[in-house]
Amino acid sequence: MNWQADWGLRFRMFVTMFLLFALYIVFAGVITAYVGGGLLLFGLFFGGFSLVQYYFSDTLTLRSMGAKTVSADEYPQLHASIERLSQQADLPKPKVAVVDSKVPNAFATGRNQRNAAVCVTTGLMNTLEQDELDGVLAHELAHVKNRDMMVMTIASFLSTIAFMMVRWGAFFGGGHSRGRGGGGGGIVVAILVSLVVWIISYLLIRALSRYREYAADRGAAAITGNPSALASALLKISGEMDKVPKDDMREEAEMNAFFIIPIRSGVIGRLFSTHPPTERRVEQLRDLEREMQAF
Amino acid sequence: MGLLDGLRAILGSRAEVDAGRDADSDDLFGMSTAYLTMQADLGYESLDVGALCFSGVDSSDFRDAVDEVEAILEAGREETGTEFSVTSDDHGYHWVVLTDDDPEDLITSMHFAADTFIEHGYGSRLLAAVFAYENRDGPAYWIYSFRRGRFYPFVPRDGRERDSSAEFTLESALDGELEIEREKEYWYPLWPSEGGTHPWE
Numbered sequence: 277m278n279w280q281a282d283w284g285l286r287f288r289m290f291v292t293m294f295l296l297f298a299l300y301i302v303f304a305g306v307i308t309a310y311v312g313g314g315l316l317l318f319g320l321f322f323g324g325f326s327l328v329q330y331y332f333s334d335t336l337t338l339r340s341m342g343a344k345t346v347s348a349d350e351y352p353q354l355h356a357s358i359e360r361l362s363q364q365a366d367l368p369k370p371k372v373a374v375v376d377s378k379v380p381n382a383f384a385t386g387r388n389q390r391n392a393a394v395c396v397t398t399g400l401m402n403t404l405e406q407d408e409l410d411g412v413l414a415h416e417l418a419h420v421k422n423r424d425m426m427v428m429t430i431a432s433f434l435s436t437i438a439f440m441m442v443r444w445g446a447f448f449g450g451g452h453s454r455g456r457g458g459g460g461g462g463i464v465v466a467i468l469v470s471l472v473v474w475i476i477s478y479l480l481i482r483a484l485s486r487y488r489e490y491a492a493d494r495g496a497a498a499i500t501g502n503p504s505a506l507a508s509a510l511l512k513i514s515g516e517m518d519k520v521p522k523d524d525m526r527e528e529a530e531m532n533a534f535f536i537i538p539i540r541s542g543v544i545g546r547l548f549s550t551h552p553p554t555e556r557r558v559e560q561l562r563d564l565e566r567e568m569q570a571f
Numbered sequence: 572m573g574l575l576d577g578l579r580a581i582l583g584s585r586a587e588v589d590a591g592r593d594a595d596s597d598d599l600f601g602m603s604t605a606y607l608t609m610q611a612d613l614g615y616e617s618l619d620v621g622a623l624c625f626s627g628v629d630s631s632d633f634r635d636a637v638d639e640v641e642a643i644l645e646a647g648r649e650e651t652g653t654e655f656s657v658t659s660d661d662h663g664y665h666w667v668v669l670t671d672d673d674p675e676d677l678i679t680s681m682h683f684a685a686d687t688f689i690e691h692g693y694g695s696r697l698l699a700a701v702f703a704y705e706n707r708d709g710p711a712y713w714i715y716s717f718r719r720g721r722f723y724p725f726v727p728r729d730g731r732e733r734d735s736s737a738e739f740t741l742e743s744a745l746d747g748e749l750e751i752e753r754e755k756e757y758w759y760p761l762w763p764s765e766g767g768t769h770p771w772e
Binding site: 281282285286289290293348356357359360362363364365366368369390406407410417418419421422423424426427487488491492494495496497498499500501502504568569 | 586662716
């Protein structure tokens, strides 16, 4: 499309990733220096789980959300929309899944373009007009195209290890160091460092996730050529989201990163939210609309 | 995936860049020899119709571009004899449908129309070009994807079925003559609208 590339957004994304990886290098260095391989191996073992999860992400996520893969016979209109949008986005057609829920929401999953799935709730289809739904679907396809699942999994990998160390480090590492005699101080340092790394990385990952949302919004606007439709969809969804009681879906908090609108869970600071506020996203889409009209 | 692609994916702009990538209308000329092969070697008759599918943009500048496409086709009608119409389907996509019993003229007119979109900076809105054929079993189409820059066959049958063996035959027969899409998951069908017809029918 003919609007300008958002270099500011790319730059912030780059800086965030750079800081994250710098942090991880320091983390890996400190852990190996103070504790040696034992605890790191233990951490890697747990971190490995997140990679395994990533490899089965498409089926796991769909199952945990109670989503059902649907055929073109059951939802011809939905399939047709996703087909056309994938074609415009230059993507192979992803699996199409539906969750039977009143909460209007959508998410994409899958480690690469070939086993991606796009899932929408029945509430979303009932709430939105066709062009608004197309905007939301294009947003999810943009996530697939931008490889957000992969980027976020890799970004969180060492953060998961740090978290595991904080949680289980004393128990596991403590047992070993007693056996070797001494080194107990190392464990304390390792746990403290892990804690700091985990907190900082958590904030950075959240920021990164918010930037990915902006990027996916821009991608969706480029795919549909209609930024306003996505903006009005976002407004509709967020309005609906406020009305819907905070029920069991809160348990799926870690899935939030791939929801178009995060499930609200009380007062959480901006720093901790995975998604930028709707007003900001709508504002950005309005800018794109203006740029488009100016031609 | 090249290095630049990977970088774009990491910076989250791949969707935006790819969806906005411009088309190359010159690829359409690949169809001019394919017409002969289709008729002489495979027994497919040309239906003398071609169509361009594009998605609209809600701006006055885009409407100007569509107006200019119509003006150019109108002007060319006397010279080439290509009839045309502009319609839309129930997916909200727009179509320029062209009819001409001379394949060369048909392709030239399509190229003009596509080129006009590209010149106006709307090449990325072009989705597909369709070339229609028919044999005793029914219609068969060659679809050109502007996004991929490749052709692929589409042979629809009743009940939203595709005749994959006919598609396979077309693929192998035209291999070398057309830039064929190798990855079959990009062989997107273009099914008829609710009314049971395609925009070009």
